[in-house]
Amino acid sequence: xxxxxxxxxxxxxxxxxxxxxxxxxxxxxxxxxxxxxxxxxxxxxxxxxxxxxxxxxxxxxxxxxxxxxxxxxxxxxxxxxxxxxxxxxxxxxxxxxxxxxxxxxxxxxxxxxxxxxxxxxxxxxxxxxxxxxxxxxxxxxxxxxxxxxxxxxxxxxxxxxxxxxxxxxxxxxxxxxxxxxxxxxxxxxxxxxxxxxxxxxxxxxxxxxxxxxxxxxxxxxxxxxxxxxxxxxxxxxxxxxxxxxxxxxxxxxxxxxxxxxxxxxxxxxxxxxxxxxxxxx
Numbered sequence: 001x002x003x004x005x006x007x008x009x010x011x012x013x014x015x016x017x018x019x020x021x022x023x024x025x026x027x028x029x030x031x032x033x034x035x036x037x038x039x040x041x042x043x044x045x046x047x048x049x050x051x052x053x054x055x056x057x058x059x060x061x062x063x064x065x066x067x068x069x070x071x072x073x074x075x076x077x078x079x080x081x082x083x084x085x086x087x088x089x090x091x092x093x094x095x096x097x098x099x100x101x102x103x104x105x106x107x108x109x110x111x112x113x114x115x116x117x118x119x120x121x122x123x124x125x126x127x128x129x130x131x132x133x134x135x136x137x138x139x140x141x142x143x144x145x146x147x148x149x150x151x152x153x154x155x156x157x158x159x160x161x162x163x164x165x166x167x168x169x170x171x172x173x174x175x176x177x178x179x180x181x182x183x184x185x186x187x188x189x190x191x192x193x194x195x196x197x198x199x200x201x202x203x204x205x206x207x208x209x210x211x212x213x214x215x216x217x218x219x220x221x222x223x224x225x226x227x228x229x230x231x232x233x234x235x236x237x238x239x240x241x242x243x244x245x246x247x248x249x250x251x252x253x254x255x256x257x258x259x260x261x262x263x264x265x266x267x268x269x270x271x272x273x274x275x276x277x278x279x280x281x
Contacts, residue, residue, distance in 0.1 A: 118151045
């Protein structure tokens with residue numbers, strides 16, 4: 001056997017990750033919205049340790065430049081890696097669109113992102129008209145344009161930027177008159193165009209699904225991607241032999257840089273139970 005042949009054989013040996021399988025999974029968002037994704041992850045992978053960073057001080061990302069969003073994504077990823085994360089979930093559509101490619105080029109650990117559920121919505125629609133509620137940043141992104149090009153050719157897609165809605169949810173206003181008024185304003189153009197399926201294109205929006213349902217009625221399908229992201233994360237970790245071997249319930253820790261005195265209460269309200277919440281800069 002020649003040295004050259006030996007080298008080729010060695011290169012073909014799969015390299016296992018040096019990260020401990022019982023290390024935590026890091027999740028972040030521009031604020032508390034990504035907790036909707038965290039819930040799906042926790043339900044599917046109940047034994048995994050989870051870390052969540054809410055970048056509420058900089059919310060919403062939809063009004064930031066791509067460069068500003070990328071900087072935040074790098075800072076948050078570095079923060080979670082310093083806490084021992086074995087994988088990162090970018091639980092934010094706007095951040096995914098702006099930074100996911102750069103993040104995957106910079107970091108070696110698995111990076112899981114989001115995207116508005118245009119493909120499943122197109123498949124689910126009966127009349128071929130789908131609506132998309134999202135931040136302005138997501139709707140302007142090249143990633144979203146690519147989704148429309150790939151999956152929106154045979155359907156009519158009506159988009160609506162939802163300025164101010166993230167801020168309401170960040171304040172924990174899940175059923176306020178202001179939130180209901182904004183949702184009514186943003187859902188109306190979609191309904192006027194006949195949309196029978198609406199994509200919740202921001203991870204904050206599932207928390208106001210009851211209000212959206214109240215506005216659009218029972219015949220309109222509402223689609224978000226939290227469950228699909230959790231399943232994709234599970235597959236990636238399994239492929240890398242990074243699923244935890246523990247059998248006890250995994251712990252969940254939260255960090256926030258919110259300036260609000262109610263930050264912990266909002267997180268606990270969205271999470272649905274008491275939570276360990278620390279503050280970071």
